[in-house]
Amino acid sequence: MKKAYVRPLDLRHGSVDLSHGGGGRAMVQLISDIFARAFDNEWLRRGDDGAVLPAPAPGERLVVATDAHVVSPLFFPGGDIGCLCVHGTINDVAVMGARPLYLAASFVLEEGFPLAELQRVVLSMAAAAREAGVPVVTGDTKVVEKGKGDGIFITTTGIGALPAGRELSGANARPGDAVIVSGTLGDHGMAIMAQRENLAFDSAIRSDTAALHGLAAVAMDAALDLRLLRDPTRGGLAATLNEIAQQSGVGIVLDEAAIPVDPQVAAACEFLGLDPLNIANEGKLIAVCPAAQVDGLLAALRAHPLGARAAKVGEVIADDHRFVQMKTAFGGRRMVDWLAGEQLPRIC
Amino acid sequence: MKKAYVRPLDLRHGSVDLSHGGGGRAMVQLISDIFARAFDNEWLRRGDDGAVLPAPAPGERLVVATDAHVVSPLFFPGGDIGCLCVHGTINDVAVMGARPLYLAASFVLEEGFPLAELQRVVLSMAAAAREAGVPVVTGDTKVVEKGKGDGIFITTTGIGALPAGRELSGANARPGDAVIVSGTLGDHGMAIMAQRENLAFDSAIRSDTAALHGLAAVAMDAALDLRLLRDPTRGGLAATLNEIAQQSGVGIVLDEAAIPVDPQVAAACEFLGLDPLNIANEGKLIAVCPAAQVDGLLAALRAHPLGARAAKVGEVIADDHRFVQMKTAFGGRRMVDWLAGEQLPRIC
Numbered sequence: 001m002k003k004a005y006v007r008p009l010d011l012r013h014g015s016v017d018l019s020h021g022g023g024g025r026a027m028v029q030l031i032s033d034i035f036a037r038a039f040d041n042e043w044l045r046r047g048d049d050g051a052v053l054p055a056p057a058p059g060e061r062l063v064v065a066t067d068a069h070v071v072s073p074l075f076f077p078g079g080d081i082g083c084l085c086v087h088g089t090i091n092d093v094a095v096m097g098a099r100p101l102y103l104a105a106s107f108v109l110e111e112g113f114p115l116a117e118l119q120r121v122v123l124s125m126a127a128a129a130r131e132a133g134v135p136v137v138t139g140d141t142k143v144v145e146k147g148k149g150d151g152i153f154i155t156t157t158g159i160g161a162l163p164a165g166r167e168l169s170g171a172n173a174r175p176g177d178a179v180i181v182s183g184t185l186g187d188h189g190m191a192i193m194a195q196r197e198n199l200a201f202d203s204a205i206r207s208d209t210a211a212l213h214g215l216a217a218v219a220m221d222a223a224l225d226l227r228l229l230r231d232p233t234r235g236g237l238a239a240t241l242n243e244i245a246q247q248s249g250v251g252i253v254l255d256e257a258a259i260p261v262d263p264q265v266a267a268a269c270e271f272l273g274l275d276p277l278n279i280a281n282e283g284k285l286i287a288v289c290p291a292a293q294v295d296g297l298l299a300a301l302r303a304h305p306l307g308a309r310a311a312k313v314g315e316v317i318a319d320d321h322r323f324v325q326m327k328t329a330f331g332g333r334r335m336v337d338w339l340a341g342e343q344l345p346r347i348c
Numbered sequence: 349m350k351k352a353y354v355r356p357l358d359l360r361h362g363s364v365d366l367s368h369g370g371g372g373r374a375m376v377q378l379i380s381d382i383f384a385r386a387f388d389n390e391w392l393r394r395g396d397d398g399a400v401l402p403a404p405a406p407g408e409r410l411v412v413a414t415d416a417h418v419v420s421p422l423f424f425p426g427g428d429i430g431c432l433c434v435h436g437t438i439n440d441v442a443v444m445g446a447r448p449l450y451l452a453a454s455f456v457l458e459e460g461f462p463l464a465e466l467q468r469v470v471l472s473m474a475a476a477a478r479e480a481g482v483p484v485v486t487g488d489t490k491v492v493e494k495g496k497g498d499g500i501f502i503t504t505t506g507i508g509a510l511p512a513g514r515e516l517s518g519a520n521a522r523p524g525d526a527v528i529v530s531g532t533l534g535d536h537g538m539a540i541m542a543q544r545e546n547l548a549f550d551s552a553i554r555s556d557t558a559a560l561h562g563l564a565a566v567a568m569d570a571a572l573d574l575r576l577l578r579d580p581t582r583g584g585l586a587a588t589l590n591e592i593a594q595q596s597g598v599g600i601v602l603d604e605a606a607i608p609v610d611p612q613v614a615a616a617c618e619f620l621g622l623d624p625l626n627i628a629n630e631g632k633l634i635a636v637c638p639a640a641q642v643d644g645l646l647a648a649l650r651a652h653p654l655g656a657r658a659a660k661v662g663e664v665i666a667d668d669h670r671f672v673q674m675k676t677a678f679g680g681r682r683m684v685d686w687l688a689g690e691q692l693p694r695i696c
Contacts, residue, residue, distance in 0.1 A: 021694075023582025023628070024687035047595055048518055049440040049578065050413030052510055056403045062410075065398030066452035066505055068490040092397040104414035106503045108456070140503075142416040144694060150496040155454045155488075155503035157414055162400055170396055230397065234371025247395060280371070339372035346369075346492060 009033050014115040021109070021143030034119050035139060038126035039105075043137040051137035053102055056161035063160040065092035070153050072346040074121065077191050078206030079282075081154060082124030087211045087282060088233065088348060089158040090132055094213035095229040095285070097168040097220060098160030103129060105156050106140040110149035121152060132211040134158070166220070170247035172227035177316040178294045179252060182215060182285040182301055183208070183309040184260045185237055189279035189347050190268045199271065205264050208283030215285055215306045222300030223289040230286040233348055238277040239338040240286055241314075241324045251319025254326040254336060260309045277326075278339055280347045288316065357381050362463040369457070369491030382467050383487060386474035387453075391485040399485035401450055404509035411508040413440035418501050420694040422469065425539050426554030427630075429502060430472030435559045435630060436581065436696060437506040438480055442561035443577040443633065445516040445568060446508030451477060453504050454488040458497035469500060480559040482506070514568070518595035520575035525664040526642045527600060530563060530633040530649055531556070531657040532608045533585055537627035537695050538616045547619065553612050556631035563633055563654045570648030571637040578634040581696055586625040587686040588634055589662075589672045599667025602674040602684060608657045625674075626687055628695045636664065 009029060019026035036044055043051040056062060069085040079087075086103065093100045105125065109118065129136050187208040194205045216229055232240040237259075241252050254277075261269075261276045269276050283306060289297055294312055301307030314326075324336040357377060367374035384392055391399040404410060417433040427435075434451065441448045453473065457466065477484050535556040542553045564577055580588040585607075589600050602625075609617075609624045617624050631654060637645055642660055649655030662674075672684040 018693045021582075022687065022692075023584075023587050027582075028686075046517065046519070047591070048444060050411050050444045050446075050506070050508075052444060052446075053410040053412060055408055055410045055509075058406055060403055062401040062403045062450075062507070063398050064401060064450060064452050064486055064505075064507060066454045066486055066503070067488045068454040068456050068503065070456055070490045070492050096396060096398045096400060098398075098400075102410075102412060104412050104505050106414045106416040106505075108416050108418055108501050108503075138412055138414055140415045142418045142501075142694075142696075144418050144498060144501075147495065148498040149501075150492060153456050153490075153492075153501065155414070155416065155456075155505075157412075157452050157454075157503075157505035158398070159410070159412060159507065160398075161403075169394065171394070234369075234375075236371075239371050243395070339370065344370075345366045346490075348490075 009115055011115050011119055016109045016111060016113040016115065016118065016143055018111055018143050021141060027141065031141060034122055038122045039136040041135045053137060059164040060161040063093050063096045063098035063162050065089055066155060066157040067092060068153060068155045069348060070346050071348050073195060074151055076195050076207055077204040079209040080121060080124050081152065082121040083128035084209050084282060084348060085154045085156040086125050086128035086132065087209050089156040090134055090211045090213055091231040093158040093160035094216040095231050096162060097166045098162040100134045100158055100160045100213050102159045103134055103136045103156055104138045105136050105154060108149055108153040109141065109143045110151050111143060111146040113151045168226065168228045170228055170244045173244050173248035173250050173288045173316045175250055175316055175318040176291055177227055177288050178291050178312050179314040179316065180287040180297060180310060180312050182307045184262045185281060186261060186265045186269060186276035186279035188282040189344050190265045192347055193272060193344060194268055199268055205268060208281055210283035210306055212283065212285055212306065215304050218300050218304050219285065219287050219297060223293040223297040225290050225293060227288040232281050232284060232286055234280050235338055236278045236280055238336050242338040245322040245324050249322060251317045251322060252314055252324045253317055254314035256326050256328050258311055258313045260311050277336055280344065282348065357463060359463050359467055364457045364459060364461040364463065364466065364491055366459055366491050369489060375489065379489060382470055386470045387484040389483045389485065401485060407512040408509040411441050411444045411446035411510050413437055414503060414505040415440060416501060416503045417696060418694050419696050421543060422499055424543050424555055425552040427557040428469060428472050429500065430469040431476035432557050432630060432696060433502045433504040434473050434476035434480065435557050437504040438482055438559045438561055439579040441506040441508035442564040443579050444510060445514045446510040448482045448506055448508045448561050450507045451482055451484045451504055452486045453484050453502060456497055456501040457489065457491045458499050459491055459494040461499045466500065516574065516576045518576055518592045521592050521596035521598050521636045521664045523598060523664055523666040524639055525575055525636050526639050526660050527662040527664065528635040528645060528658060528660050530655045532610045533629060534613045534617060534624035534627035535610060536630040537692050538613045540695055541620060541692060542616055547616055553616060556629055558631035558654055560631065560633055560654065563652050566648050566652050567633065567635050567645060571641040571645040573638050573641060575636040580629050580632060580634055582628050583686055584626045584628055586684050590686040593670040593672050597670060599665045599670060600662055600672045601665055602662035604674050604676050606659055606661045608659050625684055628692065
């Protein structure tokens with residue numbers, strides 16, 4: 001690209017200005033110096049308005065998922081908005097049972113956002129995409145005036161391929177099925193909250209943000225009649241199980257004693273008066289499968305680095321009220337409702 | 349969905365609050381009452397984390413394009429951010445030569461944004477998607493605190509199918525080819541600017557925002573050796589032709605007298621000291637084809653309601669400098685450079 005009349009980007013001290021969204025040379029320079037360099041692949045290199053890509057194999061269906069990411073702060077223990085947006089969208093594709101193929105990314109940048117932070121975010125995205133084997137094939141950048149945004153918002157869209165005959169859906173849960181989680185609950189949300197509230201612990205609570213398509217593949221191989229997979233993000237396990245109960249027309253009973261929660265996360269939740277069941281996760285799967293396939297599924301999940309603490313946490317029952325309940329440690333039962341409103345704003 | 353404990357949305361007086369992004373019932377209600385109702389289709393109705401969709405026909409390739417939309421004001425003569433984001437993304441897919449199939453939409457809403465305006469935007473999106481025959485199959489909604497956004501930002505991602513053997517690209521222009529535009533230049537950008545600057549004209553300048561996949565299909569049928577299609581949005585014709593010159597390694601010479609510009613747009617440009625060649629369009633195609641196919645292409649474009657004022661505006665020449673020049677009405681020549689920076693912020 002010819003950029004003779006644009007001063008080079010000052011990646012150390014420079015910041016985003018409106019010219020970087022203007023469709024002129026400054027935007028071309030920003031895209032080539034930061035985005036194209038980090039995401040470099042054959043599709044982006046063509047520089048067209050969109051990416052031309054190999055379609056799924058014959059008989060496979062397309063899966064498409066999109067997510068806006070507005071997490072605050074942008075950088076937190078265990079991750080940042082860059083890897084989070086890659087992981088989150090890959091996970092939405094993976095829980096549909098699909099093989100993630102491609103990512104598209106669009107950026108809304110606030111005037112004055114430091115180029116050094118932008119590059120840090122983009123490099124984190126690129127590293128996460130490379131590690132997951134899912135390239136960012138096309139993108140877009142807009143800039144809004146100072147005070148009209150908040151540093152950076154990123155929307156990622158994922159495209160995947162779903163093999164013929166595979167039908168995972170929140171509507172598939174049946175009475176007698178088991179509910180399994182792949183690990184501890186609440187890590188991501190509490191990592192964000194602990195940073196916002198400046199809570200001090202022996203060691204920082206780290207987000208569990210991770211790409212789950214590998215773990216999802218393990219689950220699908222291990223449980224032949226797997227009903228569904230979900231990633232319990234906003235609203236946590238409580239919201240996800242209530243959605244499943246609604247979609248499937250069933251009830252769910254959880255066993256409090258069986259739910260894995262990191263001790264520091266539990267302590268932080270108690271301190272802040274939060275329930276781990278409502279806290280967002282970014283690296284955990286919920287799986288529902290027939291009772292007979294629980295042992296095989298748990299063994300397979302636990303053999304994967306992201307599923308070491310997988311556990312059966314409850315079962316599906318017949319319930320016309322579609323209630324999610326929990327057997328408490330004291331032997332009682334309580335409703336596990338989803339929250340009416342907002343517990344943790346801008347968690348993802 | 350059970351929403352018993354959430355008060356119904358007040359679509360007349362209500363506004364977005366943080367609870368609408370929280371993953372709880374308020375978000376479920378917002379999505380079901382405004383988004384799902386407007387976009388209603390079989391894929392959205394499943395309520396899963398992503399959409400499962402038929403893949404392109406055997407032999408076809410995928411085309412993916414994504415765009416963030418931050419246009420200000422949200423409503424302008426001829427359109428609004430809702431139809432604009434549908435048209436813009438369909439057009440990015442269409443100029444690749446692909447048949448647009450599906451749209452994904454993600455929303456970043458600012459706390460306090462009136463629900464009535466949100467519904468107006470969403471209904472406009474839904475109408476544009478329906479008219480274009482390209483459904484919104486999945487989406488996401490986030491809410492940011494008041495002062496951290498600007499009402500509504502929308503990222504749309506388009507997925508299309510590209511027939512085997514079709515290869516349109518900005519790299520295909522060859523010396524001797526003709527450059528064609530499908531109609532008047534600068535309408536969208538000047539409609540926005542005129543509203544921002546409160547310029548008064550006999551009649552308001554209207555945005556040309558429109559879905560161009562039908563017109564693109566006409567162009568591909570009419571010119572068998574069509575080199576490329578582009579939609580000259582941000583940066584206008586000047587930026588798009590400079591991109592093509594760069595990608596193809598050629599020069600381009602425009603004929604000023606042949607470039608169609610609406611008289612009111614020309615007057616507004618003169619008043620504001622702007623060049624129509626730099627102004628964004630949202631409903632125009634640029635086509636490059638062999639000289640021998642110009643007449644057939646122009647006749648076909650002019651027979652389509654969106655191409656009535658199609659014209660040949662220049663030709664491709666051999667030029668190692670990859671310059672875009674213009675023969676002026678006075679017989680001279682001037683460089684048509686792309687702007688270094690920002691002329692019209694938040695035009696799309």
